[in-house]
Amino acid sequence: SAVISQKPSRDICQRGTSLTIQCQVDSQVTMMFWYRQQPGQSLTLIATANQGSEATYESGFVIDKFPISRPNLTFSTLTVSNMSPEDSSIYLCSVVTDTQYFGPGTRLTVL
Amino acid sequence: GQNIDQPTEMTATEGAIVQINCTYQTSGFNGLFWYQQHAGEAPTFLSYNVLDGLEEKGRFSSFLSRSKGYSYLLLKELQMKDSASYLCAIQAGTALIFGKGTTLSVSS
Numbered sequence: 001s002a003v004i005s006q007k008p009s010r011d012i013c014q015r016g017t018s019l020t021i022q023c024q025v026d027s028q029v030t031m032m033f034w035y036r037q038q039p040g041q042s043l044t045l046i047a048t049a050n051q052g053s054e055a056t057y058e059s060g061f062v063i064d065k066f067p068i069s070r071p072n073l074t075f076s077t078l079t080v081s082n083m084s085p086e087d088s089s090i091y092l093c094s095v096v097t098d099t100q101y102f103g104p105g106t107r108l109t110v111l
Numbered sequence: 112g113q114n115i116d117q118p119t120e121m122t123a124t125e126g127a128i129v130q131i132n133c134t135y136q137t138s139g140f141n142g143l144f145w146y147q148q149h150a151g152e153a154p155t156f157l158s159y160n161v162l163d164g165l166e167e168k169g170r171f172s173s174f175l176s177r178s179k180g181y182s183y184l185l186l187k188e189l190q191m192k193d194s195a196s197y198l199c200a201i202q203a204g205t206a207l208i209f210g211k212g213t214t215l216s217v218s219s
Contacts (some may be wrong), residue, residue: 022113031205031206033206033207041197041211042198042209042210042211042212043198043200043209044156044209045206045207045208048205048206057168092153092154094206094207096205099156099159100156100202100207101156102153102154102155104152104153105152105153106207108113
């Protein structure tokens, strides 16, 4: 199992600004994933973050917009840069241990 | 690429049985997952199928046919608290790719 915490749980931001979301896991994990869930939609994978290497981004997501850090095996950050209202979404951190677990999510509203 | 299809919405009554179908096309397959997601909460793991057949876990069962690209989640003895979204997800590489989810509404 895995217990995942995320900070902040929610935020309201102005367009053009950036927000960094933190993800902390209670055990060491090799791979961490960042997902986005837009209102009323399912989860879309943004990127896979492995410790010690650059994140791998899915089609439609780029590092300049969503830079990711993975400094150790229990922690990762996702930054949403130069935000616009279209970035309003829930951002979820996820890890794989015996199965895939999800953090509680960060609800972001961009005005 | 991957394509995952589920019905958008389903309704059922307390005590009933409901089957949520999922069909998929994928270039790789390492397993199929079902998750439950209540409004405003993170998805929680329900089941995992990698081989053909039925996996039973209490009131919930999940079936997989790899040759048909088909799975279903069976919920028995429905309770009001089962009202949620049910997400079918394929593991083609390392991460999960999700379908759009099925919103189940259980009424009394």
